[in-house]
Every structure is written in structure tokens, then in C-alpha cells.
Amino acid sequence: GESVGLHLPTLSVQEGDNSIINCAYSNSASDYFIWYKQESGKGPQFIIDIRSNMDKRQGQRVTVLLNKTVKHLSLQIAATQPGDSAVYFCAEMRTNFGNEKLTFGTGTRLTIIP
Amino acid sequence: ETGVTQTPRHLVMGMTNKKSLKCEQHLGHNAMYWYKQSAKKPLELMFVYNFKEQTENNSVPSRFSPECPNSSHLFLHLHTLQPEDSALYLCASSHAQAVMDYEQYFGPGTRLTVT
Numbered sequence: 592g593e594s595v596g597l598h599l600p601t602l603s604v605q606e607g608d609n610s611i612i613n614c615a616y617s618n619s620a621s622d623y624f625i626w627y628k629q630e631s632g633k634g635p636q637f638i639i640d641i642r643s644n645m646d647k648r649q650g651q652r653v654t655v656l657l658n659k660t661v662k663h664l665s666l667q668i669a670a671t672q673p674g675d676s677a678v679y680f681c682a683e684m685r686t687n688f689g690n691e692k693l694t695f696g697t698g699t700r701l702t703i704i705p
Numbered sequence: 706e707t708g709v710t711q712t713p714r715h716l717v718m719g720m721t722n723k724k725s726l727k728c729e730q731h732l733g734h735n736a737m738y739w740y741k742q743s744a745k746k747p748l749e750l751m752f753v754y755n756f757k758e759q760t761e762n763n764s765v766p767s768r769f770s771p772e773c774p775n776s777s778h779l780f781l782h783l784h785t786l787q788p789e790d791s792a793l794y795l796c797a798s799s800h801a802q803a804v805m806d807y808e809q810y811f812g813p814g815t816r817l818t819v820t
């Protein structure tokens with residue numbers, strides 16, 4: 592069956608360092624991927640997305656890499672700040688027009704060490 | 706603020722109570738969603754509404770009853786819940802699925818405890 596998983600449940604990074612959060616997906620038909628950030632007491636917040644016709648996309652301090660060959664997705668956060676501490680979720684979708692559903696992973700808790 | 710509000714933020718209810726969760730979005734979206742978030746589990750999609758019509762019921766027990774009176778409001782009516790229903794219930798909205806913009810905007814959630 593389909594699944595979206597994260598390699599590590601927790602990750603600690605020194606403030607100012609770069610962090611990489613990984614995600615594996617099993618469905619090769621997935622063509623849209625999205626990263627969310629969830630801070631304590633809040634709902635998930637969009638960070639960045641990528642479609643399967645791309646292998647890299649950059650935002651402000653964040654980069655998402657997609658490797659369709661091994662069905663792997665990663666989120667890189669540059670120069671981490673205390674406000675980056677949160678749980679990060681990847682999600683995948685098969686855009687079958689009219690039946691699009693996001694399937695979420697369990698999340699990685701990122702802790703930024705001052 | 707994401708433009709999606711949920712009330713109440715916290716709710717404690719007994720198994721024989723009836724309560725409702727409310728979600729409102731101010732983003733002009735036409736699709737709305739209910740998710741359940743339990744500890745150490747992925748977000749579970751419960752219901753999807755497109756243009757006020759329910760398009761997805763992800764095998765949710767009948768003790769959860771959604772209602773979407775218009776594209777801006779979504780309710781989740783609860784009755785005779787079980788302790789295992791305790792979780793964070795998240796509402797989200799997005800453009801209608803015919804529009805190729807798939808980002809979902811989430812509310813802050815309602816933390817539900819069933820005693």
C-alpha cells in the first residue's frame with residue numbers, strides 16, 4: 592500500500608547550522624509533494640512544494656529536493672534559527688484530477704539548539 | 706494567521722455528550738477538509754467537501770457527522786464518542802480541486818479529550 596515515511600523521528604541541530612529532513616514515499620504515481628511545518632499549539636503551515644517534473648525548488652532559506660528514482664524527498668533548511676524548531680511533515684499527492692488527496696508522513700521533530 | 710479559524714480550541718466531553726466543532730475560512734476557497742491528528746500517527750483525512758458537496762468520507766465512524774452549509778463554514782458534529790477519539794482535529798481549506806493549486810491551509814485545530 593502507499594506510505595509516506597520519514598527517516599528520523601527527531602533531529603537536533605545547532606543554531607546557525609544547516610538541517611536536512613528526509614522523507615521516503617512508496618507510490619511512484621505521486622506527482623506533487625509538499626512540506627509543512629507545525630509548531631506547538633498550531634496547525635500545519637505550508638513551507639514549500641514541488642511537482643514531479645522538477646528535482647529541486649528553492650524558497651527563502653529552504654530547498655526541497657526530489658529524487659524520483661529512489662522515491663525520496665528532502666527539506667533543507669539553511670542557517671537554522673530557534674523559530675525553526677517544530678515538527679515537519681512531508682505529504683504526497685496523486686493529482687488525478689477531481690480526486691486529489693494529500694497523504695501525510697508521521698513527521699520529524701526538529702530541535703534547534705541555541 | 707492562516708485565514709482558517711476553529712472553535713473551540715479545547716473541548717472536553719463525556720462519551721454521552723453531543724458537541725460540535727466549527728471551522729471558518731476567509732480565503733475564498735471552495736474545498737474544506739477535516740483531519741484527525743493523533744500522537745505519533747500521520748494526519749488522517751476524514752472528510753472532504755468541494756463546493757459544499759461531500760466528496761470524501763474516509764471510512765469515518767458515524768459518530769462523526771460533518772456539515773458544510775456554505776463554502777466558508779464547516780462543522781463536525783460529535784456524539785457518543787469513545788476515549789480513542791481524543792485527538793487534535795484540524796480543519797483545512799484549499800481552492801477547489803479542479804484548480805491546480807493543491808496547497809491546503811490549516812486552522813489551529815481543536816484539542817478534543819473524551820472522558
